[in-house]
Amino acid sequence: MTASAVATKPAATNRGMALPSARRLLLWTGLAVLIAWVLVPIYLVALGAFGGRLGVFRWPKSIWPSDLSFAAMSQFLAIEGVFNALVNSLIAAGLTVVFSIALGAPAGYALARYSFRGQNAYRLLVLLTRAFPLAILALPLTVSFIRLGLYDTPFGVSLIHTVLALPFAALVTQSLFMGIPREYEEAAWVFGCTRFQAFVKVILPLALPGLAATAIFAFVISWNEVFAASILTVRERTLTAYLLRILAESPLHYRFAGGFILIIPSVLFIFAVRRYLFAVWGIASK
Amino acid sequence: MPARPSWIPYALIAPSVVFLAALFLVPLVQTIWLSVSAGDGLSLENYRRMAGDLNFALAVKNTFLLTLVVVPLQVVLALGMATMVTKLDKGRDLVLWVLTIPLGISDLAAGLAWLALLQNTGYLNSALYALGLIQGPTGWLSQETPVALFFAIVLAELWRATAIVLVILIAGLQLIPKEFAEAAEIFGAKPWTRFTRITLPLLKPSLQSALILRTVLAFEVFAVVYALGGRNFPVLAGEAYVWQNDNQNYGVAAAYAVLIMAISLAATAVYLRVLRTRPEQLP
Amino acid sequence: MADIVIDRVVKEFGSFRALQEVSLTVNDGEFVALLGPSGCGKTTLLRIIAGLETQTSGRVVIGGQDVSHLSPRKRGLAMVFQNYAVFPHMTVFENVAFGLRMQKAAAADVKRKVERAAALLHIESYLDRYPAKLSGGQRQRVAVARALAVEPAVLLMDEPLSNLDALLRLEMRTELKAVLREAGTTTIYVTHDQTEAMGLADRIAVMYGGKIDQIGSPLEIYATPATRFVGGFIGSPPMNFIKVRCSQGTARIGDAALPCPVTAESLELGLRGEDASLSADGSGLPFDVRVVEPMGSHLLLTGAIDGQLARIVAPPTAEVTAGERVGLTVDPARVTWIDSTTGRALARA
Structure with a gap:
């Protein structure tokens, strides 16, 4: 029995609209093509990253890995500025997580639990951010950031990244809190909690997985952002800004090493939040 | 209280x-x-300088062309993917995870991934060479091959940003009760009719937000283009970056920014109007 | 233990008046049910007593202390919620112990009181489980145990049985009555289910349109409804209302005559389906039977008295066929006379 035949069996029994096997074959062929379409470029950039100088210029290339080594990768990391850029990226992304949760989650809680005047105006402000190319707003900020000493710091970069992540965090946490019945909180109040105690003891533990997913999204948003990070830094570049700057003059295998480092956390993060992906985007795109 | x-x-x-x-x-x-x-x-001096720049007309043309080609293709591709995925029972989660990986990948990294594939001594050329179609390393990403460069950018953009459309559409599909399609089937609607008469209209709100999101981002496109072609393929956001960082002319960069924002807002307004759903039409 | 005084409480949501000057006194140790259809204000009143809503005006006094503006945690009460609100991230033990922990009770005390409450509700065997692993009925028991563990002066219950299936509801109702009788806690119980209210409560307050229409023991409310609404809401089938003309103290319907009070312009005869019996000779109140439904314990007859819809309960063995006209014998002492214009019952003759 082939793998696809195994897969069809339960489907045929528990679904009314079972597909005939020819169409099932077609479906899996199509999906195989799509999966390859997603994975092959990642595989190839990995080969480029670990193939070294020789691998990159070998001609013609083989799609099978040969003479792989960490040499290229460790050389890349040893380049002046790369490690620093990596650290800056982590700091900026970490701060973006902190800011967007710290600012967005209370707003999400307010939207979920209270009805108040100005609620719709706030929602409009949040939605308005989506109609604008936000990273472009980094342009005028250069001047004020220089004046405030925020220019060329991961902190400054994280501020503009928070503008990107905050509306998202507010909308997602809103639905997160809406999903936690109000009665839990009321029960906690009745049984002796203050508002704050009720939040910490009852709401927070229940919201934690969702908050973690929101945090991961905020991290990825910041980690991946190129334009604003490039505009707002010169020496203290983030990894994306650094790679963009050296694109023209650096050898190919360094570019691939950089690309590979950029991709890895994303893949892991998407895996970590895959359960929330659709819920989160279903909400955030309303 | x-x-x-x-x-x-x-x-x-x-x-x-x-x-x-x-x-x-x-x-x-x-x-x-x-x-x-x-x-x-x-x-309006900044706007005059922007419009007078050699690359301006090209950047406008390229950005629009890229958006007009990429965004509709992404929607069609994502609809196809979503339809296929919803037919799965086993392995659905795994397939979805793989298909959504690009969601977390930055445009810069995406550009670099496709560079590995498409560069002179890259895998595409190796394959073509093995098939006897080319004699040796060939450049696809230079100024001399604008059409090939354009297609390379389209491919990289499709690869990177179709996932977000897919996720929004699947989230939307999950909100549509199965009974509608089943009712249509009982009344004799064929799969294609069910798709166009039931699924698509009910998916309109999700399509709208996917289109707004993707179009706004498409007008901002920048890093993919730079990773693949450098300045060989001028786009609006790239020009803004150059005026700001290389030419240190903040005024012209701001003019570009305003232009991008104006186009984005106009596109959003069009989508809101054309794809509006009256509340009483929602299930 | 404490008594509760609700003093002219008004609640407005915007321009909507959810409660209009409601007053109610619940004695120490008494079990009072707030009964009414949805939207009558019963849950709002309960939430005001709990402190989860703030009244627009009026006072709530518990055990002699005015708690009108105290937060819920300072009112010394416990509550059982409609959807139980059993915390999903805590074990059953921690759920039951929650209130005690908030009071900073000593560990030994907590253990003892939790175990006692758990024994009372028969949930000792799953104290270390998480609520997700429990059935609806078991969660219900946890919610009640959590409320009783703090030994509250006042226990509030908001439709606690409405999420259970019919059989379980009956079982829990009986058990709840036994447990609460033993605990002797002052209890206010909100429900829209008349059988729950009748079965459990010492007194029932029937609410309608933001007001209390009648307060009384289950029997009083059933036998002598104070308003047309109470008569129609309580009892199954609901009370029949027949418009009659009353002249010189006698109402004539067909060839039957009933003594009637003469104080009102237009009158309605309120007659419970089980208070009329089929006369042997067809004399009495003429009743045109349209549908006969054998219910096992009785026959439910639907038809018309004087052209007005009525439902009558007959013995299961009675021989009645649809389309027949039968005569009903009515005990004048058991009918209610209602003033059509005010909807209120008239004083009995």
Whole structure:
């Protein structure tokens, strides 16, 4: 029995609209093509990253890995500025997580639990951010950031990244809190909690997985952002800004090493939040 | 206690309002201000310089062309993917995870991944060579091959950003009760009819938000283009970056920014109007 | 233990008046049910007593202390919620112990009281489980145990049985009555289910349109409804209302005559389906039977008295066929006379 035949069996029994096997074959062929379409470029950039100088210029290339080594990768990391850029990226992304949760989650809680005047105006402000190319707003900020000493710091970069992540965090946490019945909180109040105690003891533990997913999204948003990070830094570049700057003059295998480092956390993060992906985007795109 | 309007919700939203005012609304106004001020008065000088630049017409043309090709293709591709995935029972989660991986990948990294494939001594050329179609390493990403470069960018954009459309559409599909399609089937609707008459109309709100999101991002496209072609393929955001960082001319960069924002807002307005759903039409 | 005084409480949501000057006194140790259809204000009243809503005006006094503006945690009460609100991230033990922990009770005390409450509700065997692993009925028991563990002066219950299936509801109702009788806690119980209210409560307050229409023991409310609404809401089938003309103290319907009070312009005869019996000779109130439904314990007859819809309960063995006209014998002492214009019952003759 082939793998696809195994897969069809339960489907045929528990679904009314079972597909005939020819169409099932077609479906899996199509999906195989799509999966390859997603994975092959990642595989190839990995080969480029670990193939070294020789691998990159070998001609013609083989799609099978040969003479792989960490040499290229460790050389890349040893380049002046790369490690620093990596650290800056982590700091900026970490701060973006902190800011967007710290600012967005209370707003999400307010939207979920209270009805108040100005609620719709706030929602409009949040939605308005989506109609604008936000990273472009980094342009005028250069001047004020220089004046405030925020220019060329991961902190400054994280501020503009928070503008990107905050509306998202507010909308997602809103639905997160809406999903936690109000009665839990009321029960906690009745049984002796203050508002704050009720939040910490009852709401927070229940919201934690969702908050973690929101945090991961905020991290990825910041980690991946190129334009604003490039505009707002010169020496203290983030990894994306650094790679963009050296694109023209650096050898190919360094570019691939950089690309590979950029991709890895994303893949892991998407895996970590895959359960929330659709819920989160279903909400955030309303 | 909870339903009563009080100061608490205002205290909760205040920090984010202040933040968004300072880092969203203020720079928005600043950008517009910067773009119309030159020397010591108001003028359209920055816009004149922008429009007079050699790359300007090309950047406008390229950005629009890229958006008009990429966004519809992404929607079609994502609809196809979503339809296929919803037919799966086993392995659905795994397939979805793989298909959504690009969601977390930056445009720069995506450009680099496709560079590995498409560069002179890359895998595409190796394959073509093995098939005897080319004699040796061939350049696809230079100024001399604008069409090939364009297609390379389209491929990389499709690869990277179809996932977000897919996720939004699947989230939307999950909200459509199965009974509608089943009812249509009982009344004799064929799969294609069910798709066009039932699924698509009910999916309109999701399509709308996917289109708005993708179009706004497409007009911002920048890093993919740079990773693949450098400045060989000028786009609006790239020009803004060059004027700001290389030419240190903030006024012209701001003019570009205002132009991108104006186009984005116009596109959003069009989508909101064309794809509007009346509340009574929702299930 | 404490008594509760609700003093002219008004609640407005915008321009909508959910409660209009409601007053109610619940004695120490008494079990009072707030009964009414959805939207009558019963849950709002309960939430005001709990402190989860704030009244627009009026006072709530518990055990002699005015708690009108105290937060819920300072009112010394416990509550069982409609959807139980059993915390999903805590074990059953921690759920039951929650209130005690908030009071900073000593560990030994907590253990003892939790175990006692658990024994009372028969949930000792799953104290270390999480609520997700429990059935609806078991969660219900946890919610009640959590409320009783703090030994509250006042226990509030908001439709606690409405999420259970019919059989379980009956079982829990009986058990709840036994447990609460033993605990002797002052209890206010909100429900829209008349059988729950009748079965459990010492007194029932029937609410309608933001007001209490009648307060009384289950029997009083059933036998002598104070308003047309109470008569129609309580009892199954609901009370029949027949418009009659009353002249010189006698109402004539067909060839039957009933003594009637003469104080009102237009009158309605309120007649419970089980208070009329089929006369042997067809004399009495003429009743045109349209549908006969054998219910096992009785026959439910639907038809018309004087052209007005009525439902009558007959013995299961009675021989009645649809389309027949039968005569009903009515005991004048068991009918209610209602003033059509005010909807209120008239004083009995």
